[in-house]
Amino acid sequence: MRLAPCLLAAALAGCTPLPKVGAEDAAMRQASYPPLLPLEAILARVPPATPDPAAALAARAAALRARATALAATES
Secondary structure, three states: OOHHHHHHHHHHHHOOOOOOOOOOOHHHHHOOOOOOOOHHHHHHHOOOOOOOOHHHHHHHHHHHHHHHHHHHHHHO
16 A cells, blocks of 8 residues: 555656757847845845744743643642
């Protein structure tokens, strides 16, 4: 049964038409390269990293433990 997905993937890959090497037209061959951007311009678009959520997660875990203790105390 594990062989079936591999065979299916191989069969689908075999049906893919291969690109023709050297089939680009003259306009594509004479096109200029895209401009390179400075790294600072790219990094300026990236949103700042989120702070480490460990403190918030630890506070939430402590609150949940306190709530569980309170619920256990009311049941007995």
